[in-house]
Amino acid sequence: MNGQNASSPIDNLKERLSREPASDIKLALRNEPEVQNLARSIDEHDIIKILEYGKEPAVEISSFSDQILGVMRTNNVEDSGQLLMQLGKIMDRFDKKDFDKASGGLFSKLFKRSEKMLDRLYSKYQSMGKDIEKVYVEISKYQSEMTETTTRLERMYEQNHQYYLTLEKYVVAGELKLNELKTTKLPPLEQEALNGDTMSSMELDSLRNAIELLEQRIYDLGLAKLVALQTAPQIKLLQRGNAKLIGKINSAFVTTIPIFKSGLIQAVTAKRQKLVAESLKELDRRTNEMMSKNAKDIAARSVDIARLSGAPGLKIETIEECFHIILKGIKETKAIEEENNRLREEGRQRLQELQKKYKNSKLQ
Structure with missing residues (x-):
């Protein structure tokens, strides 16, 4: 085909499928050597061969749809x-008030409470930091x-496309x-049968039977092809949902949680510094009252x-x-997951219905 590699007829057909009507593709396939060889391989005298015509790709697409259902049933969302x-x-354990400026008071009260307050603060946010780290890892x-x-779904989409093209050739x-x-x-x-030839009448009955079976087989392969066609958008929906989740997880959690943890450490340290500074400031003020000669010098150092x-x-x-980014990410991710769950359920039901139709048609 105009200098294209002979090993890529499927790729050529895929490209034509994306830009040409299905009827034109069917007409083009009639001239494909592979399709013509398949047609010649059908023996109208061999009923078993007609019944098994296209069995391998049909079974593969049925099995493949089960794989898609398996992906839809994964418990990752839960x-x-x-x-x-x-x-x-x-x-919910984070409280901005923990980092507000401490209220004023006598030096003795401030000094006695500051150490206990710092211990509680360290204990609370150290525990919170460890818990966040565990969730972050998960x-x-x-x-x-x-x-x-998502990468596996892309491979499955490609494989599904190959099945569809193969079935199209068989049809x-x-x-x-x-x-x-x-x-x-x-x-x-x-x-000849009209002319009273008995042997021709028997051959005519056999041929009509073969034609009927071949028509039924083509219909079955068409159903299998429909399963492949319906599976493709389901795969893409799953991919799209996964991409949204990955983006939201990355922006709301993977990037923000380390910053939040680092901020907690700095905020607790700053809180300690503020309490110590307040204690020193109050001590300086009381000392200044007792040592008026050194008031200016001590006050300047306290401010520094x-x-x-x-x-x-x-x-x-x-x-x-x-904090708000993470909470917002939780809400949006839940919404995306609920939508993905709904799409999975709808896709699973549609595929199951198609498979039932396909299997029922084979039993008729």
């Missing part, structure tokens, strides 16, 4: 839902699994043979210490923003 619920419970694994599934070859039987072999036998220790590297607003 597992991810549990992860999101767990992450949501962890995020979410990262889930993202990797979704990426792997066209069967139609060629059917046309040959009806136009070149059937009329002479009918004429407060300035140095009071400014955190990461603002609490950034932590709060990360």
Whole structure:
């Protein structure tokens, strides 16, 4: 075909399928040597061979649709839902008030409470950080699994396309043979039977039976081809849903959670610095009352210490923003998963119905 590699007829046919009407493709396939050889291989005298014509690709597409159903039945969606619920419970423990400026008071009260407050703060957010890390690891694994599934679906889509093209060739070859039987072999036998030839009458009955069986077989292969055709968009829907999930997981969790964890560490450290600074500031004030001669010098140092220790590297607003991003990601991911679950269920039901029709037609 105009210098194209002889090893890529399927690729050429796929490209034509994407840009030409199905009727034109069928007409083109009639001239394919492979299709003509398939038509010649059909022996109208061998009933068993007619009944098994195209059996291999038909069985393969039926088995392949079961694989798609298997992918639809995976419990990744349910597992991810549990992860999101767990992450949501962890995020509920975050309280912005924990990092607000401590209320003023006497030095003795501030000094006594600060150490206990810091212990509680460290304990709470250290535990929260560990829990987030566990969920983060699981979410990262889930993202990797979704990426792997998407790649596998792409291979399955390609394989499904190959099955469809193979079945199309078998259907066209069967139609060629059917046309040959009806136009070149059937009329002479009918004429001879009308003339009273007994042997011709027997051959005519056999030929009519073969034509009927071949028509039924072509119909069965057409149903199998329909299963392949209906499976393709289901695969693409699964891929699209997975891509949305991967994008949302990456933006809302994989990127944001490490920033949120780092922010927690800095925020707790900043809180400690603020409490120490407040304690020192109050101590300086009381000392200043007792030592008026050194008031200016001590006050200046207190301000310097407060300035140095009071400014955190990461603002609490950034932590709060990360918090809201994660919560928003949980809601949006749940919505995407529910939509994917619905599409999986619809696709599973459609494929099962097609398979039932296909199997019932074979029994008739």
